Amino acid sequence: MDISVVVPLLNEAESLPELEAWIRRVMDENGFSYEIVFVDDGSTDNSWAVIQQLSEANPNVKALRFRRNYGKSPALNEGFKVVQGDVVITMDADLQDSPDEIPGLFKMIKEEGYDLVSGWKKVRYDSKLMKNIPSKFFNWTTRRMSGIKLHDFNCGLKAYRNEVVKNIQVYGEMHRYIPVIAKMNGFGHIGEKVVHHQKRKFGKSKFGLSRFIRGYLDLITINFISKFSNRPMHFFGVLGSLSFLAGFIISVYLVCTKYFGHVYVSMTRRPLFYLGILAMIVGVQLFSTGFLAEMITSTQREKRVYSISERINA
DSSP states (O other), rough: OOOEEEEEEESOTTHHHHHOOOHHHHHHHHTEEEEEEEOOOSSSSSHHEEEHHHHHOOOEEEEEEEESSHHHHHHHHHHHOOOOEEEEEEOOSOOOBBBGGGGHHHHHHSSOSSEEEEOOOOSSSIIIIIIHHHHHHHHHHHHHHHHOSOOOTSSSEEEEHHHTTTTOOTTTTGGGHHHHHHHTOOOOOOEEEEEOOOOOSSSSSSOOOOOHHHHHHHHHHHHHHHHHTTTTHHHHHHHHHHHHHHHHHHHHHHHHHTTOOOSSGGGGSSSSHHHHHHHHHHHHHHHHHHHHHHHTTTTTTOOOOOOOEEEOOO
């Protein structure tokens, strides 16, 4: 199979028929063998009924349905598990991503040898205050922290080699950082393509300002995992050593001033005494955390399980 298109969705019943028809037209015009994998993230409208109708008319339509809303990252993660295409395309279901970009993305993966190609919505039709400005700041921060020179990390329109999606795990709000996760797993040939962004035709955005707070917390998590996931003691051990050493030096200083400096004030009445004790206790705790983290990472972490209620051909 040439292409798998993964479409996570939440309450997008109105846009699904047009999106499926658009994808089908592009595939037929270019002679691609394909599948469309819709992942219904706990929709409360009739999205699933629409998907069932689409699958009856088009055998290339497959689908997963979550029992409740888990989020976009779990939806992508479960979709990645069932895809079969050599190239995997992800796009949003709201018709703001254009399926006409698929042939260009496919070419960059198959002919130019990229592991991952991320879309860049150079011209956007979102609210500047709510999305554009925060998005620019978010992308600038991610570029600085990850070293990946992309303009739009959060663009839903991306293309991957099949091997990439089969070797990464996406959870929480990590879908924003899939290029970072891919690089962390050894897939470093990452490209970018300017893509056409369209105005939302149906419904309203499912994302609020809280996504930026969660997004930055996930960015910190990814950076920590990428550097210390296999050696947590290198992080906690260094901090613990510095803290314990500082406390020990303070304690030695207090003892020396008490017995050799003729300071007659009791050590327990000096604030520096408690600072030294606290520093040593914190140092021991950080060391203990490092040891526990090493024990945890030495065992295989269980894969997260999401409850899927129904499947269509997947």
